[in-house]
Amino acid sequence: xxxxxxxxxxxxxxxxxxxxxxxxxxxxxxxxxxxxxxxxxxxxxxxxxxxxxxxxxxxxxxxxxxxxxxxxxxxxxxxxxxxxxxxxxxxxxxxxxxxxxxxxxxxxxxxxxxxxxxxxxxxxxxxxxxxxxxxxxxxxxxxxxxxxxxxxxxxxxxxxxxxxxxxxxxxxxxxxxxxxxxxxxxxxxxxxxxxxxxxxxxxxxxxxxxxxxxxxxxxxxxxxxxxxxxxxxxxxxxxxxxxxx
Amino acid sequence: xxxxxxxxxxxxxxxxxxxxxxxxxxxxxxxxxxxxxxxxxxxxxxxxxxxxxxxxxxxxxxxxxxxxxxxxxxxxxxxxxxxxxxxxxxxxxxxxxxxxxxxxxxxxxxxxxxxxxxxxxxxxxxxxxxxxxxxxxxxxxxxxxxxxxxxxxxxxxxxxxxxxxxxxxxxxxxxxxxxxxxxxxxxxxxxxxxxxxxxxxxxxxxxxxxxxxxxxxxxxxxxx
Numbered sequence: 001x002x003x004x005x006x007x008x009x010x011x012x013x014x015x016x017x018x019x020x021x022x023x024x025x026x027x028x029x030x031x032x033x034x035x036x037x038x039x040x041x042x043x044x045x046x047x048x049x050x051x052x053x054x055x056x057x058x059x060x061x062x063x064x065x066x067x068x069x070x071x072x073x074x075x076x077x078x079x080x081x082x083x084x085x086x087x088x089x090x091x092x093x094x095x096x097x098x099x100x101x102x103x104x105x106x107x108x109x110x111x112x113x114x115x116x117x118x119x120x121x122x123x124x125x126x127x128x129x130x131x132x133x134x135x136x137x138x139x140x141x142x143x144x145x146x147x148x149x150x151x152x153x154x155x156x157x158x159x160x161x162x163x164x165x166x167x168x169x170x171x172x173x174x175x176x177x178x179x180x181x182x183x184x185x186x187x188x189x190x191x192x193x194x195x196x197x198x199x200x201x202x203x204x205x206x207x208x209x210x211x212x213x214x215x216x217x218x219x220x221x222x223x224x225x226x227x228x229x230x231x232x233x234x235x236x237x238x239x240x241x242x243x244x245x
Numbered sequence: 246x247x248x249x250x251x252x253x254x255x256x257x258x259x260x261x262x263x264x265x266x267x268x269x270x271x272x273x274x275x276x277x278x279x280x281x282x283x284x285x286x287x288x289x290x291x292x293x294x295x296x297x298x299x300x301x302x303x304x305x306x307x308x309x310x311x312x313x314x315x316x317x318x319x320x321x322x323x324x325x326x327x328x329x330x331x332x333x334x335x336x337x338x339x340x341x342x343x344x345x346x347x348x349x350x351x352x353x354x355x356x357x358x359x360x361x362x363x364x365x366x367x368x369x370x371x372x373x374x375x376x377x378x379x380x381x382x383x384x385x386x387x388x389x390x391x392x393x394x395x396x397x398x399x400x401x402x403x404x405x406x407x408x409x410x411x412x413x414x415x416x417x418x419x420x421x422x423x424x425x426x427x428x429x430x431x432x433x434x435x436x437x438x439x440x441x442x443x444x445x446x447x448x449x450x451x452x453x454x455x456x457x458x459x460x461x462x463x464x465x466x467x468x469x
Contacts, residue, residue, distance in 0.1 A: 079462065131416055134409075134413045137409075138406075138409045138410045138413065141409060142410065145406055146399070146400055151466070154463070154466035154467065155399060155400075155467055157466075158462050158463040159392070159410060161459070163413075165455075169417075
């Protein structure tokens, strides 16, 4: 099966319907296993039990950036190949990404209160993630402002690609500006700085959250395709000449 | 080239004449700055400390106010369709329109800055520093704002959405503009002026490249 065959909405629908239950089950199992592993992980010698917020916070933050990346690739699909499925993928991803970003901000500030003594600090990482959240909201507003879905898709695609500039800024903000947020410790040139007892549950949680995103994204894409079919059926119905009695 | 030149001349002429709204931006800028002492109190030292931030915020809001006229007026009278159909590349046309907008609406803000600096108790060198950062930074505001203006012109009621879409993109400009001004005023000697200033120049140059392409793309896709 080639990619172009998969990109056919009808084929996509049947595939998504078949795959979704398995994906959802796998996600649930992995989430439970990851949370169990996280609960077993030892307390940090400095941070105590609060270090366990990391297992929720870090995957959320990764996914917040990853979803914008997915949307950027989908936007390229919209602008270059004008493929309707790319529009659907970009539109379905935006609310999910906004939710991940919001959760990353909330868990981060809950973690920050006992560790840094403040819920919010205007440092580079926190501020740039907040901007990312605002841009997600602006993008959702743009999707809703245009009635015709394919025109909305192209407007949103331009904004998504311009906003993608923010992603490397977030990634490297802790290296470029020396601020309160700790520097990158998991993915480094010199190998991870984390102990194995923390790293393993974190990676399991990261995979579980990625699967959660894929599951939610496929389900949202399916809903969006069905919603569009419904819309075009309604338009068809409305354009029919009315038989006068 | 002559098409672009006449487009720039036309846009400036429209902007400066009655109802064009470019000079209203300066009036708005003045009003924002005058409002500040009422909000934070008439303490002159505090005003001098906050001066660059106030001036930058005022300029940002004023340029945002005039942005939606960039394509909206042409869209309303139909000339945007002619511009889209002309043989000149749309990217160049967008760049020319943004340049005209900056000349008509951005430069007056920079010129007004020394007068407003007097109101905020800034001394000569501080005013010069803020005016210099505004001179370098306002093109970035115009060229990134143009993306939002091009997106908004294809919508029915895009005015408020324009502000929501453009403001997050203008945050880096604000950060480095105020950082450079503050380095010249408050932390003389401890912080270098040239580092944030050159980053500000870099942002302006990058937006000069990205802005016209993104605006042209959204116009092309939005208008058909």
